Amino acid sequence: MLEGKKTATKPPVRKAPAALGETVKDNEVSRRSFFSWLSLGWIGFVASTGGFFTMMLRFFFPNVLFEPVQTFRAGYPDDYIIGEVDTKWKDKYGVWIIRNREGIYALSTVCTHLGCTPNWLASARKFKCPCHGSGFKSTGINFEGPAPRPLERYRIVLADDGEIIVDKTQKYQQEKGQWSDPEAFLRV
Amino acid sequence: MAEQTKKSFLEKAAESQVWKSIFRGGGVPRNRRQRMMSVLNSVFLHLHPVRLPKHAVKLKFTWCMGGLSFFIFLILTISGILLMFYYRPTIEYAYTDIIDLAEQVPFGIMRELHRWGAHAMVITVWLHMFRVFMTGSYKPPREFNWTVGVILLLLTLMLSFTGYLLPWDQLAIWAITVGSNMARAAPFLGHEGPGASLLAIGDINFITMASDARFALIGGRFMGEAALLRFYVLHCIGLPFIIMIFMSIHFWRVRKDGGISTPV
Numbered sequence: 001m002l003e004g005k006k007t008a009t010k011p012p013v014r015k016a017p018a019a020l021g022e023t024v025k026d027n028e029v030s031r032r033s034f035f036s037w038l039s040l041g042w043i044g045f046v047a048s049t050g051g052f053f054t055m056m057l058r059f060f061f062p063n064v065l066f067e068p069v070q071t072f073r074a075g076y077p078d079d080y081i082i083g084e085v086d087t088k089w090k091d092k093y094g095v096w097i098i099r100n101r102e103g104i105y106a107l108s109t110v111c112t113h114l115g116c117t118p119n120w121l122a123s124a125r126k127f128k129c130p131c132h133g134s135g136f137k138s139t140g141i142n143f144e145g146p147a148p149r150p151l152e153r154y155r156i157v158l159a160d161d162g163e164i165i166v167d168k169t170q171k172y173q174q175e176k177g178q179w180s181d182p183e184a185f186l187r188v
Numbered sequence: 189m190a191e192q193t194k195k196s197f198l199e200k201a202a203e204s205q206v207w208k209s210i211f212r213g214g215g216v217p218r219n220r221r222q223r224m225m226s227v228l229n230s231v232f233l234h235l236h237p238v239r240l241p242k243h244a245v246k247l248k249f250t251w252c253m254g255g256l257s258f259f260i261f262l263i264l265t266i267s268g269i270l271l272m273f274y275y276r277p278t279i280e281y282a283y284t285d286i287i288d289l290a291e292q293v294p295f296g297i298m299r300e301l302h303r304w305g306a307h308a309m310v311i312t313v314w315l316h317m318f319r320v321f322m323t324g325s326y327k328p329p330r331e332f333n334w335t336v337g338v339i340l341l342l343l344t345l346m347l348s349f350t351g352y353l354l355p356w357d358q359l360a361i362w363a364i365t366v367g368s369n370m371a372r373a374a375p376f377l378g379h380e381g382p383g384a385s386l387l388a389i390g391d392i393n394f395i396t397m398a399s400d401a402r403f404a405l406i407g408g409r410f411m412g413e414a415a416l417l418r419f420y421v422l423h424c425i426g427l428p429f430i431i432m433i434f435m436s437i438h439f440w441r442v443r444k445d446g447g448i449s450t451p452v
Contacts, residue, residue: 065408065414066408067409115369
């Protein structure tokens with residue numbers, strides 16, 4: 001094949017490249033403008049795909065959450081005995097309701113160490129976390145184990161009909177001085 | 189005719205159009221160059237080096253930890269795909285499906301194989317890293333591949349982490365509760381982390397419990413159905429897809445950086 005070609009034709013006449021010397025006609029694309037358009041196209045492509053994938057991040061933040069309701073009615077103040085920790089809402093809402101001589105407050109059941117759920121030990125009168133042994137008094141104050149701060153309290157108010165409403169979207173932290181907020185403690 | 193019948197069946201097959209269209213290079217390789225070409229031209233053969241230096245197969249030097257990691261990855265891929273035929277990632281079924289897989293489905297060992305394999309892969313990847321460090325194989329020209337290897341280690345740990353939630357038992361739920369709480373404290377991206385309060389305009393906080401890194405990870409404010417589904421997708425599709433890309437780069441670079449490093 002190769003040998004046949006050699007003998008059949010004389011070497012082809014080489015044309016000088018257009019960029020050397022020859023002027024470009026108006027309707028032709030010059031080398032320079034070709035690269036300008038090419039880079040513009042690439043910038044546009046990268047920007048639009050990059051923008052698209054950035055917007056796709058929003059996809060991971062849904063507008064509607066199918067989570068348990070965060071506000072619930074917890075019965076009437078008389079349902080709670082003075083000096084006792086009520087654990088009936090623990091499983092469903094993650095809240096302990098405690099009544100003392102002055103009033104009622106709602107404690108979060110989330111351990112402030114790493115987020116496990118402590119248990120109320122009635123005989124020892126303390127909340128004890130099974131994960132790493134943090135202990136909290138019935139007020140929610142931490143006194144043993146690795147927990148760095150007291151349990152959080154939730155907003156607790158009375159409805160118009162006298163029923164208790166616990167609102168878990170609003171929390172009060174003792175170390176920030178929020179427990180003195182009127183809605184962190186229900187006086188009865 | 190008499191001459192042609194003397195050819196063996198294999199030789200005749202090698203001359204057929206079917207054979208030639210599949211295996212390029214023409215016939216049985218007879219010299220070194222042809223052998224090399226037949227390796228390079230086959231997608232399966234080219235995965236292996238054309239030639240191996242003697243030291244590369246010394247177990248004392250490599251511990252075979254990289255190869256073992258990949259081998260375990262293959263086991264995990266196959267057993268994982270098999271588990272997907274029974275496992276349903278919902279709160280209602282996840283735990284009982286795992287029990288079913290272990291106790292009722294034939295070859296219940298498949299689930300154990302997947303779990304123990306996962307533990308083993310984390311161990312072999314660490315040991316592989318240790319070996320590469322001790323033999324100085326991270327040094328030029330292999331710095332880039334060391335970096336890819338670190339990414340592979342992190343991906344292995346993330347696969348292990350996401351897979352841990354799927355049995356949906358108490359151990360898993362609380363481990364992931366604790367683990368994902370770390371994302372809460374991530375700088376700027378976690379709503380309890382340093383700098384998160386700076387990302388606000390007036391009273392409007394951009395990083396809240398419903399918009400931070402932890403939220404993106406578990407798909408909600410609390411550990412629940414969304415977290416299980418998210419971890420399942422990441423564990424079965426997202427992370428394996430990413431790790432396979434990085435593994436390809438890793439293996440390719442081992443070859444391009446001069447094969448397995450030579451003992452000093």
